Amino acid sequence: MDQKLQILLDTIKKLVRRGAYPNLIKVLSKSHPADIAHLFRYLELKEQRILFNLIEDPAAAAYVLSELDHNGSAQLLTQIDKETISEILHEMPYDDAVEIIRLLPEEKAEEILEGMQAEDSEEITQLLTYPHDTAGGIMSTEFFALREEQTAREAIAALQQAEDVEMVFYIYVTDDRRHLVGVLSLRQLLLVPPETPLKKIMTGEVISVRTDTDQEEVAQQVARYNLLAVPVVDNGNRLVGLITVDDVIDVLRQEATEDIYKMAGAHEEELLYGDKPFKIARLRLPWLVTNLFGGVVTGYLMWLFKATLKEVIALITFIPVITGMGGNVGGQSATIVVRGFATGRIDFSILRKVFFREMRVGFIMGIVCGAVIGLVALAWHHNPYLGLVVGIAMVTAMTVATSMGVAAPSFFKKIGIDPAIASSPFVQTANDITGILIYFGTATFFLQHLH
């Protein structure tokens, strides 16, 4: 956090403690709503409620609420009464209002929608029909579009009167049946004689997305073509909305965070339960159970080899390093594949190449680590065969682990399960099990030399 914000935070906390509300109102009205939103995450829920109710300008309150992350606003919403929420929603662009409504308990949401002006509630209800992670679910319907036969002069006049539209930098052009036919920039308007029809200056090839396009795909398009906004069309290529780059940035950050959390078996929702360890534990436990089960199976396999182990107790000393290294390199390969799918850098067409590359990488690293650990085993227990067993097991386990690291996420992706969430427990458990089997298998093979 930069110094300016730190000072603001300290001031606010002090004023809240003192109950100096008139001073707080003054401080809040002078601060940028985005800064206030940013500071909310460092405040207790109680402090948040006090502060939020002191924001006098409903537009500023709306801005703060829509700039909080989902979990932050869901939490805060439980603290605000229905009337205040309605008032704030009225100040918001429809797309932000829809996001807020989605966070409310169904009953409360319905009551609020009923209390709204007919025009607003119709628009919002319509937007609510789109799944929240599609272009339709995040688009704004307050965009600026003109007809192709209008002139540059008319366009400028329209711009001067436009209010309540999302940031204008592109002007979208439609035909008489609202089909999207072109786009032009504000600057282009200034470069032509005033009577030029838009049809003459617009670019005909517009990059657009459909209402049912996944939000991750939308973000990729905007990033690829360096767009500031992308128009949304329905099945009939009619212009129905607009997604601006600031929403795309939110999507990108949110998806990255989600993926990172999922890969570790944690949940983004956890942030919602800042102070509720029981709820957090309940979110994480299902995933851990997979590993608990896997751990027991691994232990059972070791138990099967208990006669071997009793005879050659030195074998136990290399169990952790074999399963550990397998888990690590497998995890690396899985991470590369999961992130590759998410960023579009890997798809099924090049999967074969990735698979064999990772396998070779695993084999090379296995040779190095196997040689090191084999020498350690030799030096420690003075038994060359133990060194051989440990070395061979290490190479095999690491090679298998990398291929499994590619195979598991690809399999889950193929059958339509999010690879970010499914790969990690599966890869770890599978690697433990194969690691133990390979290790004791090799040991049993060389058993007569190990004594």
Add this chain to the structure above:
Amino acid sequence: MDQKLQILLDTIKKLVRRGAYPNLIKVLSKSHPADIAHLFRYLELKEQRILFNLIEDPAAAAYVLSELDHNGSAQLLTQIDKETISEILHEMPYDDAVEIIRLLPEEKAEEILEGMQAEDSEEITQLLTYPHDTAGGIMSTEFFALREEQTAREAIAALQQAEDVEMVFYIYVTDDRRHLVGVLSLRQLLLVPPETPLKKIMTGEVISVRTDTDQEEVAQQVARYNLLAVPVVDNGNRLVGLITVDDVIDVLRQEATEDIYKMAGAHEEELLYGDKPFKIARLRLPWLVTNLFGGVVTGYLMWLFKATLKEVIALITFIPVITGMGGNVGGQSATIVVRGFATGRIDFSILRKVFFREMRVGFIMGIVCGAVIGLVALAWHHNPYLGLVVGIAMVTAMTVATSMGVAAPSFFKKIGIDPAIASSPFVQTANDITGILIYFGTATFFLQHLH
């Protein structure tokens, strides 16, 4: 990949195989450069070289090269001769040219800079003095700024003549000593009488960053305030550059990918070595060595308890589950903290809270998993004391693991080491070691009951 691109890719691959270069030239000239750049990642290096040399418009070639990710362009650059690179750099905005120059071997870069027009090479050399991950390192110097005493009419006239500037949507206003004093949007220009001086319509409070601001901080600012661009000023608040939102999106994606890779102990650079498993192995090995060492230490600790183990061989069956679960929950906590630092959601002021929350979460999950595994031990080996030992060890190991998961990345952050890269091997190794110590410690304590 969407269908349109898939078809384009198939066509291109077929034409390259056939050597149908005239057709390829036609296809390339009709495709969006961003699409071509996107498809490059699915092509072999040899195909890339052929294709790149067939792009006839140097501006399109420049666009393709700057839209490739760093690794892609570094790879491609090795295939292009100096003259072509010079020609392409001339077509690029300075900020993109600087990125390309940074990717070249030093000697080649110097030769190219020397061959450039004096004006270009001076500008680029100046930009190269900023570290690549700061605002100065990613900013563009071709921005649009006007003086405060100019009028709206003059501004519009200047806009009509402006060429070669980054997308214009904000107009920055400076005083007579180039200090940044205000900002206004293009639309605001259209709303006032033509003779109004900019001073009267501009907003005085401009959010700006300094040349030495970290690029991650720049991205956070742009995201927080929903900006389309942010001006860059030097120490004396003089306007020296501009960072547009498309560059910010690249930064956000790149940092997220980097973090994800680092957390798994892999490297973003790996992508550069698509087909060079030896190079990839060399990148990953240093990190694995930490774990190799940790695994040996864990094994050594088990060896210290070999007498106990020989007496109660059943103890081995729960080693994998205890160390495995510790590693998992510790990794979850570490992930949450590392990502929290990266997104600014966690900082040192709330670390204490996070630490105790994670510890409590670990304890609760430990109770559940400990009870399950204790019952498994009882049912399997018919020894209630074994169940007790396993259960107690599980609760302790999981609680310690979560606290370590918070402590390790915080420690690394504090001493200035990137927590994303340092936490994972450290947390895993430390958890293995403490897990074994806790497990055998508890077992030794109850040893007389375990027979």
